[in-house]
């Protein structure tokens with residue numbers, strides 16, 4: 444290895460502010476621990492944000508784009524479900540939208556659909572190939588969307604990557620219109636199919652998946668920001684699918 448060693452930062456638990464963590468295992472030099480206060484599993488200490496952001500290269504979206512057909516059909520089902528059960532129309536923002544398939548599906552379903560994504564190659568695909576100029580590149584808080592301006596906010600397989608969880612959930616809350624919903628999907632560390640030997644779980648990804656939620660820790664994080672769990676979808680694979688709204 445010729446690259447410099449990344450610098451690490453130690454954080455308090457973003458869910459309960461706890462400072463005591465039980466060590467679980469180590470992968471690629473990164474310590475996976477469980478918060479003694481709330482049970483959140485996380486990498487702590489962890490590589491600093493700049494290093495984490497650097498793992499999002501073009502190859503990351505390349506694999507995603509190659510599986511476009513299946514992904515598009517799945518995104519259309521996700522959008523149809525929200526539309527049928529919660530919000531029939533209005534403005535939809537997909538946070539961490541990658542190549543823009545959710546944005547495309549939401550627009551096709553009649554929403555005024557927007558997307559934001561960190562990785563430039565994915566944004567270029569969304570804008571140039573899918574013709575979605577409302578997909579922009581950058582972090583959520585750098586977009587400066589107006590307050591209460593979205594009826595649906597979605598984050599699919601994104602929240603586990605976000606360095607500052609509380610800043611992100613606070614921003615989701617700020618952007619959520621009255622009566623709107625936030626849908627979050629993320630791996631479920633407490634799911635019955637998740638291996639007991641956690642280090643063998645395929646969702647364990649050093650530098651990429653910083654947090655591993657379960658059915659208790661995710662609602663607790665959102666409750667800190669005045670957001671309540673409206674629906675918890677029963678999942679057959681090891682994932683959480685939660686819908687939140689204003690408390």
Ligand SMILES: [Zn+2]
Nearest residue numbers: 456459478481
């Ligand atoms: Zn905790």
